[in-house]
Amino acid sequence: MSEPIIVCEGLSKTFKTDAEELRILRSVNLVVQAGSTASITGPSGCGKTTLLSILGGLDSPGGGQVRVGPWTLHDLGEAGLSEYRSSFVGFVFQFHYLLKDFTALENVALPAYMRGVSKSEAFDRAAGLLTDLGIGDRKDQYPGKLSGGERQRAAIARALINRPAVILADEPTGNLDEANARSVEELLLGLAPAYGTTLVVVTHDSRFASRTDQRFRLSEGEIEAS
Numbered sequence: 001m002s003e004p005i006i007v008c009e010g011l012s013k014t015f016k017t018d019a020e021e022l023r024i025l026r027s028v029n030l031v032v033q034a035g036s037t038a039s040i041t042g043p044s045g046c047g048k049t050t051l052l053s054i055l056g057g058l059d060s061p062g063g064g065q066v067r068v069g070p071w072t073l074h075d076l077g078e079a080g081l082s083e084y085r086s087s088f089v090g091f092v093f094q095f096h097y098l099l100k101d102f103t104a105l106e107n108v109a110l111p112a113y114m115r116g117v118s119k120s121e122a123f124d125r126a127a128g129l130l131t132d133l134g135i136g137d138r139k140d141q142y143p144g145k146l147s148g149g150e151r152q153r154a155a156i157a158r159a160l161i162n163r164p165a166v167i168l169a170d171e172p173t174g175n176l177d178e179a180n181a182r183s184v185e186e187l188l189l190g191l192a193p194a195y196g197t198t199l200v201v202v203t204h205d206s207r208f209a210s211r212t213d214q215r216f217r218l219s220e221g222e223i224e225a226s
Contacts, residue, residue: 042218090159149180
């Protein structure tokens with residue numbers, strides 16, 4: 001069995017308003033093995049996106065510890081978190097968030113270029129990923145000229161450009177029709193063997209979740225294996 005790449009211990013998160021205190025996560029314990037695919041399901045509003053945001057260093061927990069690979073997230077300042085987000089994890093969201101004035105190729109290449117990779121190498125990497133994901137012939141198109149499935153493939157390529165160890169995907173098929181959803185599902189499930197990465201996906205799609213190596217359900221702020 002591979003070593004764990006994600007370990008959460010006693011993770012908690014509370015949101016406070018003037019009217020009430022909402023305890024979203026309470027004592028979450030989670031272990032994801034390196035090179036695996038893992039899904040997190042649960043009812044709307046149960047904290048799935050909050051948990052994924054904490055794993056990605058986009059939000060901080062109220063208590064507990066999160067270790068992802070060699071990174072202990074609560075020990076990191078903003079500079080460390082920025083480095084972690086740009087080098088060790090890749091993000092795929094329900095909406096593609098492609099820059100509308102950039103071509104697919106430019107959108108995918110940009111994160112590598114911003115990390116100091118030369119322009120030629122960044123564009124070569126981006127072109128290769130778009131070809132791998134089946135839209136190499138669409139690389140010079142702007143997002144407005146791409147279909148929903150093509151935009152999400154470009155977003156996946158962008159998440160892979162800096163060769164992350166972990167891909168975090170939040171409802172990545174939620175905005176797609178059935179055919180495109182299944183196509184993107186196949187791509188995501190193939191990332192681990194093809195690119196040596198680990199996939200953690202939040203989804204309402206029970207079929208998608210059933211195909212992952214590890215399956216977790218978030219209920220009343222706690223994780224249970226399913």
